[in-house]
Amino acid sequence: MSSPKSRAQSSSVQVPPDYITGTGIDKHAIENTLVLGPHWFGSIPVEMADLFKDDAEAPLCFESSSALASHSWVSKNLSRSFPSSEVRNSPVKWADWIDRLLPWFGAHWKRVGIYDVILLSKQSINRDENLLAASLCFWNSASNTFDFRVGSMSPTLLDMAQIFEFRPHGRPVDAIGDYHRRKNQEKLSKPFTVSLAVINQNCSFSNYMRKFSVEKDKDQQHMLFLLYWLNRFVFPNRSSAVLLEYRHLAEALHNHTDVGLGPTILAHLFKNLHTATLDDPNLAASLFPGTKVSRYSSA
Known part of the structure; x- marks a missing residue:
């Protein structure tokens, strides 16, 4: 049986999941074994779609080719957003x-x-950076909530x-x-x-x-x-x-x-929380080719 990674690599075209409509998230999770982050049981209601358009991109720790790439994201984004008070x-x-x-x-x-x-x-x-980083994978800056399977917090x-x-x-x-x-x-x-x-x-x-x-x-x-x-x-x-x-x-x-x-x-x-997860649109675009750059990008 081929591994999840080999199955993902064998695909002719890698299509990233759409974190606004929920399309492809389940497929992405199956192919990559594990995904930490918002999970929708179906599409978002039409009346909520506009609210999430600009700020609901996937957190920066995600890559399209692997389940989680937190090693560099933690040291760069997390440390500057939550600096040490020592x-x-x-x-x-x-x-x-x-x-x-x-x-x-x-x-x-x-x-x-x-x-x-x-x-x-x-x-x-x-500060437990790895634990904080894992929790931030669930953060949604569109609604300022942690989106868990049990609901928003x-x-x-x-x-x-x-x-x-x-x-x-x-x-x-x-x-x-x-x-x-x-x-x-x-x-x-x-x-x-x-x-x-x-x-x-x-x-x-x-x-x-x-x-x-x-x-x-x-x-x-x-x-x-x-x-x-x-x-x-x-x-x-x-x-x-x-x-x-x-x-x-x-x-x-x-x-x-x-x-x-x-x-x-x-x-x-x-x-x-927004800075730690979404405040680098150039990096987000490189991780998810074709995604729209957030309005928070610098001129």
């Missing part, structure tokens, strides 16, 4: 910074709803609130900080006054902690602490550095207790 060779420990500020701001963290998640950041969590705002205590509603996260600058709007009692140039000069995680964990002004140190926490643990970035785009959010978390973090954090999670 800080090596730093003389200042993050846990120590938390412990120093806890007597001053612990009660405030509880009112804001970030107390437990800040303390959780003291624990080291090892997805993290929700209530999950953010129940697991991490991030508020699902409240004061919106404002990237430019104009919520406290407009006429007749409340003013911040403690605005960010640390030089932005100095922060940029010390933006690496290790330099940042060394420079700002000893800030004498407790209010400014707390906002610097929150800015570091947001960049390293809540919204990690590919550069593994402290970015100023979350400065106004750090201000808001220091001055207010009703900031609705949940929607923004969930949106960031969805964005990273």
Whole structure:
């Protein structure tokens, strides 16, 4: 009996499965022994087809000639979409910074709803890249769901609130900080006054902690602490550095207790899931010749 691979190679024309309509997925699975990813028991309803057209391409870990090609995809896409939060060779420990500020701001963290998640950041969590990669094979960016045979599953705002205590509603996260600058709007009692140039000069995680964990002004140190926490643990970035785009959010978390973090954090999670699975249309086109390039391709 010929092997699944030899049967696939013997085909005169290799036609990739259509992950929008469901055509050919079962045949592809049989010929290649195993396929991880969305599986449709029949075609998608006509009224849903348009929703899935642009974002329902197969994840980048698939190849048309083999069941799974995750080795290079994991190291490239996964590491840049979910960067490590480890800080090596730093003389200042993050846990120590938390412990120093806890007597001053612990009660405030509880009112804001970030107390437990800040303390959780003291624990080291090892990322299982292979397990994460396997789960992402089921991710569908068209609906922001994991499409399993038992049905669709997805993290929700209530999950953010129940697991991490991030508020699902409240004061919106404002990237430019104009919520406290407009006429007749409340003013911040403690605005960010640390030089932005100095922060940029010390933006690496290790330099940042060394420079700002000893800030004498407790209010400014707390906002610097929150800015570091947001960049390293809540919204990690590919550069593994402290970015100023979350400065106004750090201000808001220091001055207010009703900031609705949940929607923004969930949106960031969805964005990273999309980046890890679909954000390289050129690679997707090479894996599935003839597939349409996503609208997210760069010019």
